Amino acid sequence: MGIAKRRRNKAITIRMNAAEYDALQGKIKESGLTQQSFIISAIRDSNITSAKELEVIKDISRNFADQDRQLRGIATNINQMAHVANGQGLLPTVEKLDEISDKILEFRKEDDNRWRLIRQSVSPLKATGA
Template identity: 30%
Template sequence: MEHKRKINSKNKGGRPKKGAADKLKYRLTVKMATSDYYTLKGKARSAGISAGEFLRRCMREGQVKERITPEHTGYVRQLCGMANNLNQLAHKANAAGFVTVRMECRVLVARIEELLNLILL
């Protein structure tokens, strides 16, 4: 009888059970083009991991850039216009001399700095 108790209380071994946060219990279906599928498989193979693990790591560690907002689009358009004006001023400066264009350049540079601060913040 004592021998049976010893067998039942013996540690069976094996790995410890995973916690609820570590279990992979959700399944997600993704549709992709053939070229995307083979790109994913190739990158996962070269990394030495499964495609699922590759996607999980990309989700955790990768970054997806946000789309540019309409407000920022307007700022970028204004910057492009200012860049064009700055090029025209540089052409004037080369043709007529720098002193006549100095003030216009300072005003444009200040406005460009203001727009960059709006975009970056």
């Protein structure tokens, strides 16, 4: 049978050191598949994260780190106000509470936007089976 008539008519060659080759052969033996079937299966079942996806993930991580820093600052401010109020027997003003509430709502809106972007970035991956 000629190469053109074969279903799989493309061949590749890869080079490995002894440890890599032994690891591959061990996994092939463990799988019970032929070397060809094992490698093709590994390729089909692999999930590769693209450079674009990595950048999105890094951007999301930076955004969450920034938000975490801001929330810690707010928590510190609230704790300081509670400490002063407790020490002086005072309660924060309505204006201050409104300001805190507005800031919390702002963070919640930012969170909602980030989660919307995350869902949008993941949706194409589900559609393509990646």
